[in-house]
Amino acid sequence: MGIAERKERERHEMRKLILEKAKEVFIEEGYDKASIRAIAERIEYSPATIYLYFKDKDELFFAVHELGFFELFDQMQTLASIENPLERLRQMGFIYLRFAGENPEMYDLMFISRAPINALKKDPTEDEWYCGNRVFNLLCAVIQENMDKGMIRQNDLMVTALSIWSFVHGLASLHIRGRLDVFPQELDLRELVTHSIDNLINLIKA
Amino acid sequence: MGIAERKERERHEMRKLILEKAKEVFIEEGYDKASIRAIAERIEYSPATIYLYFKDKDELFFAVHELGFFELFDQMQTLASIENPLERLRQMGFIYLRFAGENPEMYDLMFISRAPINALKKDPTEDEWYCGNRVFNLLCAVIQENMDKGMIRQNDLMVTALSIWSFVHGLASLHIRGRLDVFPQELDLRELVTHSIDNLINLIKA
DNA sequence: AAAACTACTGAACAGTGTTTAGTAAATAAC
């Protein structure tokens, strides 16, 4: 019975179409203006159709923010060629912050906005493990390698990973949500951020 | 002419009433449910009245988030009695994070939400300098004192201040926006945060 | 050919921030 298979394929493609256009509108116009009606217009279907494929707006944007994590993970993968684990950790910070700078709306959705987290199930099964964990595990692995090879000070892995993530996320989110805009214009944020990361690397260096 | 003065006093009190009730509803119900209509009902006036005292919702909540900065500043003031500047810096971090933990909605408004920042004027005059700067300057002063007395490593003041702020804000905002909820339940966040701060203090110690 | 199912939509609901025309009361002018 090939009909059922075709229908499932069509259903899958429709979901993909909605997802793509939702991402498009979102990237172009931001979360607030990425209304169900605006997305519906873009896919040339009625708004109600979207609800046949996604439970609500939160679930739709959970799927959109997953796309962001896939992309960030891919960008992190390019670091595999760097031999020195300390330099790899350093570059990881820069890639993270570059991602935030180049994709502010997506970063917002991934790490700041409440929308996708609202769609998180209370008790996820093994195979629907949170997509952000893949990136976090990458960070943990690099830190562990640095400790194993005596490149950075020995310390609790979780404490170190959370500290580093908090630091770069703090930088990114303060910037994205305009909390650094109150500082004098002549302050070169780019340079400040670079210095901050180098400084942190220096501090934790063994 | 006492009438004009009375009118201005009444106007000022009305503004204060709106502000108080707006803060009440906001603390109790969060930003989204703190609608203009809900606030209007609380003050027993029509919604349109609020617009005679505040340009829009952003400006109203800019005023609300100022209240938060006054309170945080007050809490920071209690540290003046601590002689050791390094311990004062350490306690500053704890107070900051305790404030975030005890007033999550207010912290959100002060440091994460876009609403109040939208109301920021492009070119503020001297006397309407941003309220958050008072707290930031407090941080800078403590750091400077620590460097002067050789308690922490010499470094660029701005780089160090931004790094420390980013770190604690990263912790607070990841927590408030649910990004630490994906970690296993057995992970003791409170302890993790304490260790993270102590760890940072250890790193920057001279 | 009739029945069942599928994919989709128009229209409505309840809510939002905001604007405007209009009103009643307080004040100012004569």
Next chain:
DNA sequence: GTTATTTACTAAACACTGTTCAGTAGTTTT
């Protein structure tokens, strides 16, 4: 003291939002 003006306020509307549901073509099954 009466009229004119200004002030403080509001009802109602506008243009949105996410979401639901009855209804309807079109496809598939019987």
